[in-house]
Amino acid sequence: MWRWLAEAWAVTAKDLRTEFRTRVALSSVGLFALTTLIAVAYSVGPFRISAEDRPFLLAVLLWIVVFFAGLAGLDRSFVKEEESHTAPLLRLSASPHVVWAGKLLFNLVLLAVLLAAVVPLYCVLMGYRIQLLGWFVALLAAGGYTLAVEATIVAAIIARAQGRGALFPVLALPLLLALLVFLIQGTTATAEGAVATVGASLRAVVSLGGAMTVVSAMLFPLVWND
Amino acid sequence: MGGGPCYRLAVADSIRIVFSGVAKRFDERVVFRSVAGEAAPGEVLAVTGPNGSGKSTLLAILSGLLRPTKGSVRYLLPGERELERAQWRRILGAVAPAMSLYEELDALENLRFFARVRGLQGAEDRCRSCLERVALDPGRRTQVAGFSTGMRQRLKIAQAMLHRPLVLFLDEPGSNLDPDGRSWLEGWVHEERAAGTTVVLATNDPREMEWGTRRVALAG
Numbered sequence: 053m054w055r056w057l058a059e060a061w062a063v064t065a066k067d068l069r070t071e072f073r074t075r076v077a078l079s080s081v082g083l084f085a086l087t088t089l090i091a092v093a094y095s096v097g098p099f100r101i102s103a104e105d106r107p108f109l110l111a112v113l114l115w116i117v118v119f120f121a122g123l124a125g126l127d128r129s130f131v132k133e134e135e136s137h138t139a140p141l142l143r144l145s146a147s148p149h150v151v152w153a154g155k156l157l158f159n160l161v162l163l164a165v166l167l168a169a170v171v172p173l174y175c176v177l178m179g180y181r182i183q184l185l186g187w188f189v190a191l192l193a194a195g196g197y198t199l200a201v202e203a204t205i206v207a208a209i210i211a212r213a214q215g216r217g218a219l220f221p222v223l224a225l226p227l228l229l230a231l232l233v234f235l236i237q238g239t240t241a242t243a244e245g246a247v248a249t250v251g252a253s254l255r256a257v258v259s260l261g262g263a264m265t266v267v268s269a270m271l272f273p274l275v276w277n278d
Numbered sequence: 279m280g281g282g283p284c285y286r287l288a289v290a291d292s293i294r295i296v297f298s299g300v301a302k303r304f305d306e307r308v309v310f311r312s313v314a315g316e317a318a319p320g321e322v323l324a325v326t327g328p329n330g331s332g333k334s335t336l337l338a339i340l341s342g343l344l345r346p347t348k349g350s351v352r353y354l355l356p357g358e359r360e361l362e363r364a365q366w367r368r369i370l371g372a373v374a375p376a377m378s379l380y381e382e383l384d385a386l387e388n389l390r391f392f393a394r395v396r397g398l399q400g401a402e403d404r405c406r407s408c409l410e411r412v413a414l415d416p417g418r419r420t421q422v423a424g425f426s427t428g429m430r431q432r433l434k435i436a437q438a439m440l441h442r443p444l445v446l447f448l449d450e451p452g453s454n455l456d457p458d459g460r461s462w463l464e465g466w467v468h469e470e471r472a473a474g475t476t477v478v479l480a481t482n483d484p485r486e487m488e489w490g491t492r493r494v495a496l497a498g
Contacts, residue, residue, distance in 0.1 A: 055397055062394035070382045073421075137378040140343055141437070144367045146395035277342075 056153075059146060063154020067129050068161065076132070077162060081125035085170045088117045089177065098179030107243035110180045111236045115195075117174065119232060120221075121166055122199055126159050127207035127220045134211045148273035152204070156268075159200040159207075167196050183245035191242065191254055195235045198261035202227050205268040208275045231260055292319035292474050293353050293361065293369060293444045295340060300349035302335055309335050312349065315494040317445075322467065322477040324490025331496035333480035334374060334449050340478055341447045342366040353445075368396075371443035373434045373451050381423040385409055385433050386416050389440055396441050408436040413462070427454040435463070446470060449480045464489065 071077055092113050101109050133139040142151060171192060174180065182188045203224060210219040238253025295317040302309040309332040317323035317340075325333045338344040340351055342363055353361040353369075361369070379388045386405060393401035406416040412432040422430060431454045438446060448467070452460045467489055470477055481487055 059395050059397055062391060066380065066383070066391045069387070070380060073382045136381065137376055138380055140338075140374070140377045141372070141379070141392070142395075143343060144341065144370065144372055145392050147364075147367075150395060 056150065059150040060153035060157060063142075063146065063151055064157040064161070067155070067158040070132075071129075071158075071162075077125035077128035078165070080128070081121050081162065081166055082169070084124040085117060085121035085166060088120065089170060089174060092117065092174075093177040096178070098177070106180075108236070108240045110178055111239035111243065113178070114171070114174055114180070114239060115232055115235050118167065118170060119199070119228060121170065122163060122203060123221050123224055125162060126200070126203035127210060129155050129158050130204075130207040130211035139211075143276065148276045149269065151276060152208070152269065152272040155208070156200060156204045159204050160197065163196045163200050167192055180243065182242050184242040184247065184250060187247070187250040187254065188239065188242040191235065191238045191250065191257065194254060194257040194261060195231065195238075198231050198257055198264060199228065201261060201264045201268055202231065205264070205271060205275070208272060212275070231257065234260065291444075292356060293476050294318050295323075295351065295353055295445065295476060295478070297340060297351040298349060300336070300339060300346045300351065302332065302339060302344070303347050310496055313494060313496065314349075315492065317476045317478050317492070319444075319474045319476050320471050321491040322471060322479055322489045323492045323494065324487050325478065325480040325494045325496065326482065326487060327496030329482075333496060334376060336494070336496065337372075337374065337447050337449050337478060337480050341370055341372055341445075369443055370445040370447060371438035371441065372447040372449075373431075373438045374447070374449035375453065376449075377434065379422050379430065379433055379437060382421055384419050384421055385414050385425075385436070388422065388433060389437060392437050392440055398441060401440070404440065408440050409433075411439070411466075412436045413459075428456055428459060431455055432459065435466075439466075443475070445476045445478070447478050447480075450483070451479070452481070452483055452486055460485070 096109075096113065133142060146154075175182065206220060206224045206227060210223060213219055234253045234256040238250050238257065241247075241249035241253060297316070298314040300313045301311050313336060315323060325336055327333050335344065339346050342351075353366055355361055380391070383391065386409065389405035389408060390402070393405055398404065409416040412435050414429065414432055414436065422433065425433065431451075435451065438448075451467075452463055455463060464485075467477060467479075471491075477489075479486060479490060487493075
């Protein structure tokens with residue numbers, strides 16, 4: 053188990069080092085997040101929504117910013133392996149599950165950076181008050197994990213296809229729709245202070261994340277190998 | 279050569295590759311219809327043929343990177359036991375024009391990465407000695423993006439020898455190498471043969487063809 057983890061971490065560390073030197077994924081994600089955040093803050097702002105609608109509408113806008121910013125960069129690690137022709141040697145050197153876990157971990161780091169930068173800024177700019185902060189953080193963590201799992205397997209699928217740039221959001225969105233609904237529901241409830249609703253949403257997100265982890269782990273070797 | 283762990287001892291001493299009726303088509307394009315042959319330990323199987331005849335495709339099929347449309351490829355251990363396909367990658371090394379190394383990493387970082395994902399513990403000395411063997415400086419911090427094509431080819435060869443594979447797939451291994459590099463390459467292939475490694479070579483270079491002890495000629 054430790055050896056397997058060390059091998060997966062080697063893939064993550066390689067991707068992080070490469071990303072640190074090129075900043076391709078980080079600039080795509082960061083630029084998209086910043087642009088949408090400014091656009092939303094400028095057009096909607098903290099005062100143009102009635103107090104009654106605020107918890108729900110601000111939750112919708114928050115997750116739209118996070119999802120689309122994520123989709124702008126979460127496919128990079130797989131697509132880059134195919135585009136730069138490093139994938140064949142990786143296939144010959146590492147087991148499929150090691151590659152899957154390593155890439156998932158890289159996407160988790162990328163999403164953690166995105167969430168850590170975007171969410172506090174969004175809450176300040178939009179004046180979004182969260183009443184159940186602990187639940188909110190748990191929802192962000194579970195939502196981020198599930199988003200990373202779903203994006204990783206979709207990225208692996210589209211990396212081997214023609215027209216991969218357009219395919220990622222097209223394939224990812226139907227998969228992410230259920231997650232988006234649960235996260236919006238849960239986030240709204242954290243702003244309203246409705247513990248029971250947050251708990252139900254969090255359970256749904258965790259279940260979805262668990263199910264997607266199992267399905268992805270089983271599916272990945274078929275996608276990765278010819 | 280440096281020490282370090284070695285799959286050669288963990289899996290077997292030698293591997294024989296037997297393939298028969300191998301056909302490959304991509305959509306409507308038929309690459310080859312039925313290819314058969316055998317690559318044995320201590321021998322060099324030379325795959326020859328004109329451009330577009332499918333030499334690289336055949337090597338990709340034999341190494342497990344591609345599945346054949348028809349036919350079978352078997353890796354046989356001593357005693358005719360068959361090695362599972364999922365285990366092939368552990369015992370083979372490959373050099374091919376279609377396989378690149380990471381441009382943003384330097385030579386040593388590339389080898390360290392491949393050593394780690396192959397589960398080679400404490401392979402630092404081995405990485406350094408492989409680089410020295412192909413006449414690359416392990417201390418040089420230049421990213422691969424700044425390498426010449428010849429230096430990239432040398433690094434690919436170092437990567438292929440890193441884990442002391444039982445099977446070597448060499449697709450135009452001498453391309454972009456200078457005369458010294460080609461002479462070294464010839465010596466290395468002979469060394470590997472002598473050590474009982476199974477070598478599969480795809481080439482159009484008449485000198486490299488001479489290294490072959492068996493031959494599969496693709497028609498194109």
